[in-house]
Amino acid sequence: MTTPAISEAPVHTRSTTSRLLGVAVLVGLVALVVLGFFGAPEDDEQADAVRLIFVHVPSALLTYAAFSVTAVGSVMWLWKRSVWWDLVAHGSAELGVIFCGLTLFTGSVWGRPTWNTYWDWGDVRLVTTLILFLLMIGYLAVRSMGGDESAIATRSAIVALIAAVNLPIVNRSVEWWFDRTLHQKSSLTDGNLEDLTLFTLLLGVVVWSIFYVWAMIHRFRVGWLERELRVGDLDLAIEQRRAEAHAAGDGGDQ
């Protein structure tokens, strides 16, 4: 199968937009640290452990967002054979795995003082999130298998769709299995948070979202340049072999 054509390629990963986004992430992180540690009040029940939600909840939301983008990109690859969407799907999956790992880690650390355990096998959301994490690790394993790029994109797109089935299950698990979870319902919408705590949490979501966009821009461009290099190397090698064959042909004529 022929390699799908690329329309336009960036020549580097930096741009004014990405720099502005990078600065916004840095400023936002500083504000988040200050508000998270010194601004937001302690919780009556959870004490200082409540501050972990400023990382945990945004990470969980960005996990859903990142894997959803991967699913959309995968569908677009299978439907349109769009290299652009394939690179988006790959980059978003990598970031999603980072966010998902962070969600599991911070949730586990938060669970120790709050639920008196790092891990509870009876909690449906914990278990389904872990399954999602393992599935996306599998997605990245398929990505690293090597071979024809088009075939890898197709294989990984199908894995992404299988994993995507799990997304709504993870998201709705606290409602569907309310009797089999230690998790509370949405922290953002349950109305139990203090004003400054809620503001800091929303700030965390905004900062994580900007970070996702910033990282996606760079990851996409790195992926594009890697691809250009591979395709360029192949073209160069073919050109060199043709030149050698041509030279050998000329020598034979003499």
Place this chain on the structure above:
Amino acid sequence: MWRDIVLVAGKDLRIESRSRVTFSQVVPFAGLVLVLFGFALDANRPVLERATSGLFWITVMFVTTLAVQRSTSIETTDGARRALLLAGIEPVAVFVGKAAAIAVQLLAVELVLVGGIVVLYGADIESFALVAATCLVATVGIAGAGTLLGALVAGVRARETVLPILLLPVLAPVLIGATRAFDDALGSVAVDGWAWLGMLAGFGAVNLVLGALTYGVLLEET
């Protein structure tokens, strides 16, 4: 299309029956895993009885990776997959036929394993109907997911290690649902096992639909 499904399933089952790999290697392997679980749990009968359902389905998961790898290797050797495509058989029929062949082999192994847990772990089956229904419904989902993922890693290097990485997390819902249903059937935990069958059926349906939609792309492109 049904004729093609039967042809493909029959072909895979004939190859298996002639090679005798399932009965000379896979079934002994499954029995060995049951025995090793017994050693690992220190032959503690109450613990074994409580964990029987989970151990049964974990063994089935291990066996599934072997069965799927066998099924995939049938098509990858000697360019058999190309020949299958050139034969003009609908990819959906190939998918369903191969899944059916894997399901038949797994059901045969599960039959032996049920005997194994009764003899080795002292399992007391309270509902044979629930055991049979769970095996049937769960195996359909397992075979569907296994066939799809087997085709996905066909022909790539390190497929022996990539397949379990992909397959086992995908099968995790089956492990949870089938274990709960077996808990009820064996009377070890008071749960409604029939309710878990609905989840297993949903899982099977999703995997069969995904497989039917994407198997053709995999066959042609990978």
